[in-house]
Amino acid sequence: MEVKEKKVGLENEEYIINMGPQHPSTHGVLRLVVALKGEIVQRVEPHIGYIHRGIEKMCENLTYQQIIHLTDRMDYLSAHINNEAVCLAVENALEIEVPERVKYIRTIMSELTRIQSHQLFWATFGMDLGGLTCFFYGLRDREKILDIFEESCGGRMIVSYNTPGGLMNDIHPNFQNRVKEFLKYFRGVIHEYDDLLTGNVIFQERSKGMGVMTLEQAIAWGLTGPTGRASGFSCDIRKHNPYSAYDKVTFREILYTEGDVFHRYLARMEEMRESMNIIDQLIDNIPEGPYTAKMKPVIKLPEGEYFQSVETARGELGVYIVSDGNKNPFRVKFRSPNFVNLAPLNLMASGSKIADLVAIGGSLDLIIPDIDR
Amino acid sequence: MEFSIYDFSSFTAWIDQSLRASMSPGLAVAIEMLIIGVVILIFYAIVGLFLVYAERKVCALMQNRLGPNRVGPGGIFQTIADLVKLLFVELVPIKNADKILFSLAPYIVIIASFMAMGALPFAKGLHAIDLNIGVFYLMAVSSMGVVGVLLAGWASNNKYSLIGAMRSGAQIVSYELSVGMSLVTIVVLAGTMQLSEIVQAQQYGWFIFRGHIPALIAFVIFIVASTAETNRGPFDLAEAESELTAGFHTEYSGIRFAFFFLAEYINMFIVAAIATTVFFGGWMPFNVYGWEGFNKVMNLIPPFIWFLGKTGALIFLIMWFKWTFPRLRIDQLLTLEWKYFLPINIINVLIMALIVLLGWHW
Numbered sequence: 174m175e176v177k178e179k180k181v182g183l184e185n186e187e188y189i190i191n192m193g194p195q196h197p198s199t200h201g202v203l204r205l206v207v208a209l210k211g212e213i214v215q216r217v218e219p220h221i222g223y224i225h226r227g228i229e230k231m232c233e234n235l236t237y238q239q240i241i242h243l244t245d246r247m248d249y250l251s252a253h254i255n256n257e258a259v260c261l262a263v264e265n266a267l268e269i270e271v272p273e274r275v276k277y278i279r280t281i282m283s284e285l286t287r288i289q290s291h292q293l294f295w296a297t298f299g300m301d302l303g304g305l306t307c308f309f310y311g312l313r314d315r316e317k318i319l320d321i322f323e324e325s326c327g328g329r330m331i332v333s334y335n336t337p338g339g340l341m342n343d344i345h346p347n348f349q350n351r352v353k354e355f356l357k358y359f360r361g362v363i364h365e366y367d368d369l370l371t372g373n374v375i376f377q378e379r380s381k382g383m384g385v386m387t388l389e390q391a392i393a394w395g396l397t398g399p400t401g402r403a404s405g406f407s408c409d410i411r412k413h414n415p416y417s418a419y420d421k422v423t424f425r426e427i428l429y430t431e432g433d434v435f436h437r438y439l440a441r442m443e444e445m446r447e448s449m450n451i452i453d454q455l456i457d458n459i460p461e462g463p464y465t466a467k468m469k470p471v472i473k474l475p476e477g478e479y480f481q482s483v484e485t486a487r488g489e490l491g492v493y494i495v496s497d498g499n500k501n502p503f504r505v506k507f508r509s510p511n512f513v514n515l516a517p518l519n520l521m522a523s524g525s526k527i528a529d530l531v532a533i534g535g536s537l538d539l540i541i542p543d544i545d546r
Numbered sequence: 547m548e549f550s551i552y553d554f555s556s557f558t559a560w561i562d563q564s565l566r567a568s569m570s571p572g573l574a575v576a577i578e579m580l581i582i583g584v585v586i587l588i589f590y591a592i593v594g595l596f597l598v599y600a601e602r603k604v605c606a607l608m609q610n611r612l613g614p615n616r617v618g619p620g621g622i623f624q625t626i627a628d629l630v631k632l633l634f635v636e637l638v639p640i641k642n643a644d645k646i647l648f649s650l651a652p653y654i655v656i657i658a659s660f661m662a663m664g665a666l667p668f669a670k671g672l673h674a675i676d677l678n679i680g681v682f683y684l685m686a687v688s689s690m691g692v693v694g695v696l697l698a699g700w701a702s703n704n705k706y707s708l709i710g711a712m713r714s715g716a717q718i719v720s721y722e723l724s725v726g727m728s729l730v731t732i733v734v735l736a737g738t739m740q741l742s743e744i745v746q747a748q749q750y751g752w753f754i755f756r757g758h759i760p761a762l763i764a765f766v767i768f769i770v771a772s773t774a775e776t777n778r779g780p781f782d783l784a785e786a787e788s789e790l791t792a793g794f795h796t797e798y799s800g801i802r803f804a805f806f807f808l809a810e811y812i813n814m815f816i817v818a819a820i821a822t823t824v825f826f827g828g829w830m831p832f833n834v835y836g837w838e839g840f841n842k843v844m845n846l847i848p849p850f851i852w853f854l855g856k857t858g859a860l861i862f863l864i865m866w867f868k869w870t871f872p873r874l875r876i877d878q879l880l881t882l883e884w885k886y887f888l889p890i891n892i893i894n895v896l897i898m899a900l901i902v903l904l905g906w907h908w
Contacts, residue, residue, distance in 0.1 A: 196791060197787055198788040301788045302873060304873075306608050308609075378874075526876060528873070528876065
C-alpha cells in the first residue's frame with residue numbers, strides 16, 4: 174500500500190497575497206504581489222499593465238491637436254497640466270510666442286488642477302488609513318473647483334482646455350469671481366483637513382517614520398513631485414525651469430528632509446496653500462488679449478527632437494517628441510511621474526506591516542492609468 | 547392586576563401565575579421561555595435594524611451629507627429594504643471552503659450576541675434572567691463571538707479572511723482582559739456581580755460619579771476596549787476595508803453576511819448597555835440630592851426610556867469616534883493594550899479596592 178506523504182508547509186514559507194487588480198486601496202488596477210510573513214511584508218512586486226492603452230503608440234497616428242485629448246487620459250487628475258506639457262512642446266518646436274493672457278490662464282488652471290488633485294489625495298489617503306470621513310470632506314471641496322472648470326472648459330475632469338498655441342476658448346466672464354470665491358472659501362475650511370487628520374495621534378503614529386526615502390535614494394530612484402520633495406530633493410520644475418507664468422510669481426518650494434509618509438502628506442498639504450498664493454498673485458492681473466496665437470490648421474513640427482517637462486501634481490511629466498516633419502509625430506514618449514514613483518515601493522515597504530504598505534502606497538498618490546499609459 | 551410602566555415585576559408575576567394556574571409547572575416554564583425568546587428575538591431585530599439606520603444617519607451627519615432619505619419618511623425603511631434584498635441574494639458556494647464551519651460561523655456570532663441580550667436589565671422587573679454572576683456571564687458570552695470570527699476566517703479558504711481572523715483573534719483575546727478588569731473595578735465598588743443589585747446600588751448616585759477617578763478611568767478603558775472587542779473602527783482591523791477588502795467576511799454573501807453585519811450592531815448595543823448598567827445607573831433616573839422638583843420630573847420618565855436613552859447616547863459616542871478616527875495598526879493596537887491599558891487597569895483596581903476599604907467613596 175502506498176503511503177501518501179502529506180506535504181507540510183515549511184515554517185519560513187511565504188504567504189503570497191495578490192493585492193489587486195481589484196482592491197479597495199490600489200486606486201485603480203494596480204496589482205501588487207505581496208509576500209508576507211505573518212503581518213510583515215517581505216517583498217512587494219508591482220505588476221502593471223492592466224490599463225495599458227498604448228497611448229504613446231496611438232499618438233503616432235494622430236495630429237498634435239488630437240494628442241492633447243489622449244494626455245487627459247493619462248494622469249486624469251492632472252489633466253490640464255498634461256495638456257499643457259504637449260502644448261508647450263509643440264509651441265517651443267514651432268517657436269511660437271503665446272499671448273500673455275494664455276500664460277496666465279494656463280498657470281491659474283494648472284494650480285487649480287493641483288489643488289483638486291491634492292484634495293483627492295487627502296480624501297483617499299484618509300480612507301486608506303481607515304478615516305472614512307476624509308473622503309467626503311475632500312470631495313466636497315473638490316467639487317467647487319470642478320464647477321469652475323466646467324464653466325470655462327466644458328469638461329469637469331477631462332478638460333482638454335489647452336490647444337497648441339493657446340486655449341480652446343476664452344474663460345467664462347465669471348471665472349475670476351468664482352476663483353476668488355473659491356480661494357476665500359477654501360482658506361476658511363482647509364483647517365478642517367488638519368483637524369480631522371493631520372493632528373490626529375493615530376494618524377501621526379501610523380505615518381511618521383514609515384517608508385523612509387533618504388535624499389540619496391530619492392535622487393537615485395528619480396522620485397519627483399511632493400514625493401521627492403519630502404525627501405529634500407529640490408525638483409520643482411516650476412522653480413528650476415519656469416514655463417507659462419511661473420517666472421512672474423513668487424512661491425515657496427516645499428521641502429522636507431524626513432522623506433517619510435507623514436512628510437509626503439505634509440508636502441501636499443503645504444502645496445495646496447502655496448498654489449492658492451500663486452493664484453492670488455495672478456487672478457487679478459490676467460491681461461487682455463487674444464486667447465490663442467494664430468496657428469495654421471495643420472501643425473507640422475520641423476524635423477528634430479523636442480522635450481518639455483512640467484510639474485504635475487505628482488511630479489515631473491516629460492514629453493519627448495521626435496518629428497520627421499509630418500503632421501503626425503514620428504515617436505512620442507511620456508516620462509510619467511507615477512511610473513517612476515512606484516518603482517521603489519518594494520524598497521520602502523519591505524519589512525513593514527500590511528497596513529503600512531497601504532499607507533505607503535497611498536502616500537505616493539499613484540494614478541494607475543498614468544503608469545500604464 | 548395592577549400594571550405600571552415603572553415596575554414590570556407585577557406584570558411578569560401575573561403572567562407567571564396565570565400560566566401556572568392553567569397548566570403543569572413544567573409546561574408553564576417552557577411557554578415562558580418561548581415567550582421570552584420570541585420577545586428578545588423581536589427586540590433584537592428591531593434594535594439591529596434601527597442601529598443600522600442610526601449609523602447611516604450619524605455617519606452622514608459626520609460627513610456633511612444627508613444619508614438615506616428615499617425609502618419611507620427620512621429613509622427609515624431603507625434598512626428593511628436592504629434586509630429584504632440580502633434575503634434574496636444568492637449564497638455563493640465557495641470552492642474548497644470547509645462547508646460546515648463556513649455556514650456555522652455566522653450562527654455562532656449571532657448566538658453569542660443573542661445570549662448576552664438575555665441577561666441585560668432593561669427596566670425594573672424587565673430582566674429575562676437575573677444571574678448572581680451577571681457581569682461574569684456577560685463577559686463570557688460576549689467573548690464567544692470571536693470563535694465565529696475565527697471560524698469564518700479559517701473556513702473561507704481566502705487569504706485575506708485568514709489574516710483578518712488572525713488579527714481578530716489577537717485583538718479580542720487582548721482586549722477581553724481590559725474589558726474584564728474595568729468591570730472588576732466596578733464590581734469591587736458595588737460588592738456584587740448581580741446586575742440587578744448593581745443597578746439598585748446606584749439609586750442614590752451612579753457609579754461613575756461615586757467611584758471618584760478610578761471609576762472614570764475604568765469607564766474610558768471600558769469604552770475603548772469594548773469598541774476593540776466588537777471590531778468597530780478605529781479598531782476594525784479584522785475587516786480593515788482598505789487592507790483586507792472585508793477581512794473575515796470577505797467570502798460571505800446574502801443572509802450569512804447579514805448575520806455578521808447585524809451581530810456587529812447588536813454587539814455595539816450590548817457593549818453600550820453594559821456600560822450603562824455598570825457605570826451610568828442602568829434604568830435608574832438621574833437624581834440630584836436635594837433637588838426635589840427636579841427629581842420628581844426625572845422620576846416620571848419610565849425606566850426603560852432611561853435605559854435606552856443612556857445606551858443610545860453611548861452608542862452615539864462609539865459611532866462618533868468610528869467616523870472620525872483613522873484605523874490603528876495591529877502592533878500599535880497590541881501595544882496600547884499590553885503596555886498601557888493592562889497596567890493602568892491593574893493599578894486602578896487596587897486603588898478602587900483601597901477606596902472601598904477606607905470608605906472614601908460616597
